Amino acid sequence: MSSREILTLQFGHYANFVGTHWWNIQETGFEYNTTQPSEIDHSVLFREGRTPKGQVTFTPRLLLVDLKCSLKSLPKQGDLYESAPDSSQLFVEWDGNKVELQKNQKEPKNEFQIDLENPEALPSVSSKKYNLDENVEVWSDYLYSKYHPRTVNIVNEYEHCNEETPFDSYSSGTALWKNEMFEDEFADKIRSYIEECDHFQGFHILTDCTNGFAGLSSACLEHVRDEYDRKSVLVLPTIPAHFPDNDFKNDREQVFSIMNDSTRVINLLMSFNSYRQFGSMFAPLCAATDGWRQPGVPREFYHTQFNHKLPYHSSAILASALDTLTLKYRLKSTTCSLTDLCADLTGNDRKAISASLCMPFSLNSDAELIDCLDQWEGPLYRSITPRCKIGTERVMQHLMLRGIPETRLKKAQNKAGKQKEMAAYKCNSVKEMMEFYLSCTTFATASNVGVLEKAMPVSNPFPEIFDQWIGVNGNVCANPRGESQRVESIPILAGFHSGSEIGEMLESLHTEAKKLKIARFHKFTIEQDEYGESLNDILTLRENYEDSYLV
């Protein structure tokens, strides 16, 4: 069957951090040898194009938005279709004495970026040691993919990290959408992408939800709902695992930080309501436990140490989950579409869902899945949705496991020994065994597991966040990994879940938001009534999770 295309829209700097990792993971996983074609249908998220010189390109079907000064060394149009013109050769027809060149200093590139441009260095890029932890300031610093010239959209009105021009309220975002740049040009770019598609199925909207992009993505979502009424929209609101202003040093900064925390809560409330109203389904994502007011303590994953203060790290975790989860409808063999997934998970209008991750899926290098599951202690996966546990009762869930080949399922009949005594031994596939395991560990829960044999690539520019017990192939080893070696790929499990715990998450947002008097926040042009209505709406959504609805 031909590909069912999806268009990805990314709004905001943190969402772009996540997105950058996501596209990187996909592209570093491309296999160019055709003897073993990939099981992943890359055409779902990528598009084929052609440069003016006739070269064939394969670029993300993507539009992203960020603020002025957030790109550093990346030119807006990229350099895939046209190399950036040499500014010393610039020529304009105008009175020669009356032409003034204002040239900003060239943005320096880091070693990784320089190597990417050098065909000789390219082969070693995936494993070379780069100091990206320290060198990454903005997402383009570790961008491996090349984008189509129309992909990057820069908001001129607000500057990245400039206190004088903060883009921090839902209201400023919705107002921005009314600019010609969005209502006309951006909307038209969406249309152009979709016009190319033969079997367009829907959108991914990956977005910041604690700043002005909460409003911008909401306004865009409403447009999309209007214009492409029958397409599915999966909204993925992301929250950084750390806000720098929460590290205050004095009283004044503390007051400032508290104000920001409150502003962020309002943005969350307003945008979640839009996502509920106009999206097909939305999964709030954060690599820390609390998400709102303050992100809270970082989530923990087996054999993984990440610095939650680095967006470069925390966003890699969310991206790994997204890349894995979306495989549900991105495999060549799949019969499941984004619409199907949404339909499964949003019964009773439960449009908010939670996500989980087990990364790496800790399988000992000499073990089989059956023993691994048998000996597993604690929960299989961790929530990556703030203030939300992953329940084990009355849950609807879709999981995706990648990197466990069928050969690692169990020992052959004649060598199986003790394994044969386990009930799971009768399972003949990874999928079957996982579903069996889940049915044993949950109650009244419907679990659908998808599998992909190939592990997820985590070579450069993915951050090095795995401890020494994880081997090059991502399995847990008895001996520590060598100094010079890096993990190349990992097995990973991720899930989307719908259960009553999400109601608690919504409740907690409601509680926080209710404490705030909207009239005191001048940057919002939201009336008291409207705010009250939003508070009610989120409670209504919360109620959808109350009655113990059975699968």
Add this chain to the structure above:
Amino acid sequence: MAISLLNPKAEVARAAQALAVNISAAKGIQEVMKSNLGPKGTMKMLVSGAGDIKITKDGNILLHEMQIQHPTASLIARASTAQDDMTGDGTTSTVLLIGELLKQADIYIAEGLHPRLLAEGFDKAKTKALEVLDKIKIPIEINRENLLDVCRTSLRTKVHQTLADVLTEVCVEAVLAIRPKDNKPVDLHMVELMQMQHKTETDSSLIKGLVLDHGSRHPDMPKRLENCYILTCNVSLEYEKSEVNSGFFYKTAEERDKMVLAEREFIDQRVKKVIELKKKICTGTNKTFVIINQKGIDPMSLDQLAKEGIIALRRAKRRNMERLSLACGGTAMNTFDDLSESCLGYAGLVYEHVLGETKFTFVEECKNPQSVTILLKGPNKHSLQQIKDAIRDGLRAINNAIEDKAVIPGAGAFEIAANKELLQWKDTVKGKTRLGVVAYAEALLVIPKILATNSGFDVQETIVKLQEESHTSPEPIGLDLTSGEPISPKDAGIFDNYIVKKQIINSCSVIASNLLLVDEIMRAGMSSLKG
């Protein structure tokens, strides 16, 4: 609010200091912008740290590109860009005039005059200046010649002369084509701007029809048709699964396909209706059929249409639905229930043009098109952007002239005239407010002065010449930028928009006064906080 009090930068400076700060900020931004003014101004090429290029001479665009940190400067910048939003022009003049009003005020304040009296004087002078403006305005007939003049004046301040003259023709033709015959307001959206990155800027042209930036998505569809019926519609011709189909309950691929087929019936019916109509009206004639749909058309539907020799375009812009009806006639259909010949539009020629990965479809030879397309050409992104910006300005200048039914003599003529009249009139103003009027009159001269500077003429000499000439001449007098001599802008065909000048006069005096009264505004602000 609480936050801004905590912010050290916003700590209330003493009033005098605050005023000084405002004045210096206004001077600063004036300094940056003054080289832009007029057709002899400086073209700026901005190259970002990543190598992005922007070429412009337009005040509004520069203000958007600049990183303005100072709050006063950004207030002025915002006022100027608001000016552009409303009228599409006059940004540079606004910045210059605000700066000059404050500079003049500074002189009097240094001598001990209270800012409030100056502000009052500004206000009086403003009213008088508006009277002068009304006196000097030249009522025009809406015809080609008059519109060409005002558009040419505007465009020659944006791009070099040869190109300006090409674009002037294009813009005026475009507006005249779409202008409703009954004198209803012009909707500039009915001029589509389409960019093609190739050839040179002067190859830009007007297409009396529509150009779409997409083509058919079927290899067997014709690339060119003549005598075309055009069906414009917003009807989905793609199969979309309506049934909710759980991933928990697997269906085999065959089962699924069967289901798809059943669901397709519905879409096929729609396609059949189009084909039936096509057969009915085209068979046995030389007529052909084109369908342009706002919704999707899937490969199966395309296939059926292609077999009938129909060109089918999917996912057309919403706005093109309206444009197509205006360009070709016919009505945009939301259903195919009663499809008939009378719903269709007509175009003499429809053809596809491929450039790189983009296809363009030209819908041309329309009878009496009321929506047209300006096809912009240029060798690279930044040159395309530059002429797009220029064309926008040109179109708005034409539209302003149509709405005003009048123009203003340019080249500094209004400013010279208003300066003269204000100075004569000032004696009727009582008390020290009069000094505000004098300051205002003096400030207006900044426009001819900087026009002179930018053309390399001595400022004082030029102004004296202009003033002398204007005392003797009954006609408004402006500056000839080539010779430095006085001219009649009317004879030279240099015209500005009435509404633009009016806006400039209004907004500049208000902003300048606010900046002068910073002291009182701050106190008022403080007390309202306490209360």
